[in-house]
Amino acid sequence: MPSMAPGGRINSQTNNKKRKAYSDGDNRSELLARKHKFEQQRKSLPIASVEKKLVDEIRSNSTLIIVGETGSGKTTQLPQFLLSAGFCNAGKVIGITQPRRVAAVTVAKRVAEECGVELGSTVGYSIRFDDMTSNSTSLKYMTDGLLLREALLDPYLSRYSVIIVDEAHERTVHTDVLLGLLKRIQKERGKLINEHNNGMRTMTNETSVGTLKKYQRLSPLKLIIMSASLDARVFSDYFGGARALYVQGRQFPVDIFYTLHPETDYVDAALITIFQIHLEEESGDILVFLTGQEEIESVERLVKERLQQLAEDKRKLKVLPIYSSLPSEKQMQVFMPALDGYRKVVLATNIAETSVTIPGIKYVIDPGVVKQRQYTASTGIESLVVVPISKAQALQRSGRAGREGPGKCFRLYPEREFQKLDDSTKPEIKRSNLSNVILQLKALGVDDILGFDFIEKPKSEAVSKSLALLSLLGALTDENKLSDPIGHQMARLPLEPIYSKALILASQFNCLEEMLIAVAMLSVESIFYTPREKKEEARAAAKCFSSPEGDHLALLNVFRAAVEVLQKNFGNNREKAEKNLRKWCKDNFINNRSLKHALDVHRQIVGHVEQMGLSITSCGEDMIQFRRCLAAAFFLQAALKQPDGTYRSLSSGLVVQIHPSSGLFKGKPECLIYNELLKTNNNYIRNVTRIDYLWLPELAPQYYALK
Numbered sequence: 001m002p003s004m005a006p007g008g009r010i011n012s013q014t015n016n017k018k019r020k021a022y023s024d025g026d027n028r029s030e031l032l033a034r035k036h037k038f039e040q041q042r043k044s045l046p047i048a049s050v051e052k053k054l055v056d057e058i059r060s061n062s063t064l065i066i067v068g069e070t071g072s073g074k075t076t077q078l079p080q081f082l083l084s085a086g087f088c089n090a091g092k093v094i095g096i097t098q099p100r101r102v103a104a105v106t107v108a109k110r111v112a113e114e115c116g117v118e119l120g121s122t123v124g125y126s127i128r129f130d131d132m133t134s135n136s137t138s139l140k141y142m143t144d145g146l147l148l149r150e151a152l153l154d155p156y157l158s159r160y161s162v163i164i165v166d167e168a169h170e171r172t173v174h175t176d177v178l179l180g181l182l183k184r185i186q187k188e189r190g191k192l193i194n195e196h197n198n199g200m201r202t203m204t205n206e207t208s209v210g211t212l213k214k215y216q217r218l219s220p221l222k223l224i225i226m227s228a229s230l231d232a233r234v235f236s237d238y239f240g241g242a243r244a245l246y247v248q249g250r251q252f253p254v255d256i257f258y259t260l261h262p263e264t265d266y267v268d269a270a271l272i273t274i275f276q277i278h279l280e281e282e283s284g285d286i287l288v289f290l291t292g293q294e295e296i297e298s299v300e301r302l303v304k305e306r307l308q309q310l311a312e313d314k315r316k317l318k319v320l321p322i323y324s325s326l327p328s329e330k331q332m333q334v335f336m337p338a339l340d341g342y343r344k345v346v347l348a349t350n351i352a353e354t355s356v357t358i359p360g361i362k363y364v365i366d367p368g369v370v371k372q373r374q375y376t377a378s379t380g381i382e383s384l385v386v387v388p389i390s391k392a393q394a395l396q397r398s399g400r401a402g403r404e405g406p407g408k409c410f411r412l413y414p415e416r417e418f419q420k421l422d423d424s425t426k427p428e429i430k431r432s433n434l435s436n437v438i439l440q441l442k443a444l445g446v447d448d449i450l451g452f453d454f455i456e457k458p459k460s461e462a463v464s465k466s467l468a469l470l471s472l473l474g475a476l477t478d479e480n481k482l483s484d485p486i487g488h489q490m491a492r493l494p495l496e497p498i499y500s501k502a503l504i505l506a507s508q509f510n511c512l513e514e515m516l517i518a519v520a521m522l523s524v525e526s527i528f529y530t531p532r533e534k535k536e537e538a539r540a541a542a543k544c545f546s547s548p549e550g551d552h553l554a555l556l557n558v559f560r561a562a563v564e565v566l567q568k569n570f571g572n573n574r575e576k577a578e579k580n581l582r583k584w585c586k587d588n589f590i591n592n593r594s595l596k597h598a599l600d601v602h603r604q605i606v607g608h609v610e611q612m613g614l615s616i617t618s619c620g621e622d623m624i625q626f627r628r629c630l631a632a633a634f635f636l637q638a639a640l641k642q643p644d645g646t647y648r649s650l651s652s653g654l655v656v657q658i659h660p661s662s663g664l665f666k667g668k669p670e671c672l673i674y675n676e677l678l679k680t681n682n683n684y685i686r687n688v689t690r691i692d693y694l695w696l697p698e699l700a701p702q703y704y705a706l707k
C-alpha cells in the first residue's frame with residue numbers, strides 16, 4: 001500500500017461559488033432553468049469580469065497572447081465574447097484550434113449548449129474523420145492538424161476573421177507549424193489588402209482587376225495565442241513582441257502527498273489510492289492520470305471488480321474514462337455529476353491536465369508518468385514511451401484538485417523524485433518524426449524546410465532523416481519537391497505518410513479493400529482485450545480470428561466478422577444492430593469502443609480514396625498478394641529472426657521481440673514486417689505479419705537492392 005507523506009501546498013486565493021453541473025432535461029421550463037444556470041455559471045467564471053477589456057485589446061492588436069489558469073474560461077468564453085462583439089459578421093468564422101480531439105469536441109458541445117444552439121449550427125467542431133459544421137457555423141472548434149489541412153485548400157484561410165491557437169503551451173508539432181503558417185498568412189493577407197486598397201486608386205489593367213476581385217473580401221487576420229503556462233515570452237518574442245495579457249484564475253489550496261518510496265507498479269498504487277480515498281475521505285470526485293486507453297480500460301475493469309468485493313453500501317463509485325479515441329457520446333459523461341450519493345472517479349490521459357476541465361474534482365492521483373512520442377533521428381525509430389512528466393505538468397495536475405474548493409493531490413512518487421523532474425516538457429517537434437509535417441509543408445509550397453520560420457527549429461538531422469524517408473516512399477523528386485502523383489496523393493490523405501503510401505500501393509496490388517481495413521484497424525488502440533480473470537477464454541476467442549500468416553490478417557477477419565454482425569440486423573434498426581455488435585464484441589473479447597472507432601475511420605478513408613479516384617478492389621482469397629503489398633509498404637519495418645529467437649530490424653539494427661499478444665508469438669517466422677514498436681524493458685513489436693525475405697529486394701529495390 002503506498003504510504004503517503006504530506007508535502008508542499010500550492011497557493012490559495014479567493015472564494016468561489018460551487019459550480020452546478022447541468023442535467024439532461026428537455027421540456028421547456030427545464031430548458032429555461034438550464035439556460036439560467038448556464039448564464040450564472042458563465043458569469044461566475046474569472047474571465048467574465050474582463051470581457052470588455054479583452055474585446056478592446058483584440059480590436060486594437062493584430063496578435064495577442066492570452067495566458068490564463070486552466071478552468072478560467074478561456075476556451076469556452078472568449079470565442080463567445082468575440083461572436084457577440086461582431087467578429088463573425090458577413091459570414092466570417094472564428095477558428096479555435098486544440099491539440100486534442102477530445103477537447104475540440106467536448107468544448108464545442110458545451111459552448112453550443114451555453115449558446116442554446118444545436119451543435120453544428122452556429123457552433124461546431126471539425127476533427128479528422130468527424131466534421132460537425134455547416135455553412136452557418138461561426139465558432140469552429142478544431143484540431144490544429146485539421147486547420148493545417150484546410151490551408152492546403154484555402155491558402156489564405158480566407159473565411160476566418162480570427163484564429164485562436166489554444167493550448168499553445170502544449171507545443172505539439174502541429175501547433176508549432178501552425179504558428180509559423182499563421183504568421184505568414186497574416187502578413188500576406190495584410191499585403192494583399194494593401195495592394196487592393198492601393199489598386200482601387202490606381203487600377204489599370206485587366207489582370208489586376210481579377211486578382212483584386214478575388215481578394216476583395218479578404219479581411220485582416222487576428223491571431224490569438226492562448227496558453228496555460230505562465231511563460232508567454234516565447235510566443236510574444238516570436239510574434240515580434242506581441243502584447244500578452246494575463247487572466248487571473250482561482251485556485252484553492254491543494255495538499256500534496258508523496259509516497260515514501262518509489263512505487264514498482266504505479267497502476268496498482270493508483271488502484272489502492274482510489275479505494276483509500278473512496279473509503280476514507282469526505283465526498284468529492286477523483287481524477288486519476290493514466291497513460292493511455294489500454295491502461296485506462298484495465299484500471300476501469302479492476303476498479304469495478306474490486307467494488308464488487310465491498311459491502312453494498314460502499315459501492316457507490318462511478319468509473320468514467322476519458323481519452324482521445326473514446327466515442328464522443330461517451331466523452332460528455334465525465335462532465336455530468338454522478339448520481340446522488342455516488343462519487344465519480346475519472347480515469348484520464350493527460351488531456352485532463354489543461355485541455356479539459358472536469359467539474360467536481362477534489363482529489364487528484366498523479367502517478368507522474370505520461371506516454372510520449374520519442375524519435376531517434378540516427379536510427380529513424382519513432383516509438384511511444386512512458387516517461388516521467390515535467391514539473392510544470394505535475395503542477396497542472398495537482399492544480400486540478402483545487403478548482404472548486406480545497407483539495408488533495410496524491411503523487412505516487414517520493415518528493416525527491418519530483419525535485420529531479422525537468423522544469424517543462426520538450427516541444428514535440430524536437431522529438432518526433434517529421435515526415436508528415438514536411439509532406440504538408442511541401443504541399444503548402446514551403447520547400448525549404450529548415451528555412452521555414454519555426455518558433456523553434458527542428459534538428460537538421462531529424463529533417464534530413466525525414467526527407468530521406470519521404471524519398472524512399474517515393475513522395476519526393478530528386479530535387480526534394482513533391483512527386484506527381486504519389487507525393488501529392490500522399491499529402492491529401494489524412495494519414496501518416498507510410499499508411500498513405502500503403503493505400504496507394506494497395507490499389508496497384510489489387511488489395512485496396514484489404515489495406516483500407518488494415519489501416520483503419522491499425523489506427524486504433526488494442527482491438528482485443530484480455531481481462532486478467534478470463535485469460536484463457538480471451539485467448540481462445542482470439543484464436544478464432546487469428547491467422548498463422550499474421551496479425552494483419554487477423555484484423556481483417558475481425559473487421560469482416562463485425563461488419564457481418566452489423567449487417568445481419570441492420571434493417572432500419574440501427575440501435576438493435578449496435579446492441580447486437582456490443583454483445584458480439586463482449587462474447588469475443590473484442591474492444592467495442594476501438595472497433596467502432598475503426599469502423600468510423602474506415603468509412604472516412606474509403607471516402608478519401610474514392611475521391612482520389614483509386615479503385616477499391618479485393619485480392620479475394622489470395623492473401624499472398626496482400627502480404628506482398630504489406631511488405632512493399634512497410635519494408636522499413638522488416639525484421640529477421642536471429643538464432644536465439646529474437647529479431648533484428650533490418651533498417652535500424654534494433655533487436656526486437658514479438659509481443660506475446662501477437663498471433664505469431666509462438667510461430668516465429670523467419671522474416672516479418674511489423675507496425676508498432678513498443679519500448680518497455682524489451683523492445684516489443686506488435687501487429688506482425690510473416691513475409692518472404694526475398695520479397696524485400698524485389699518490392700523495395702530502392703532500399704534493399706543496395707544492401
Ligand code: CDP
Pocket residue numbers: 019045068069070071072073074075076077106107109110335354355356357358359
Ligand atoms: O480554457 P480554460 O481552461 O480557461 O477554461 P474552459 O475550458 O473554458 O472551462 C470553463 C468552465 O467550463 C470550467 O469550469 C469547466 O469545468 C466548464 N466546462 C464544463 O462544465 N463542461 C465542458 N464540456 C467544458 C467546460
Ligand code: MG
Pocket residue numbers: 071074075076166354355356
Ligand atoms: Mg482551455
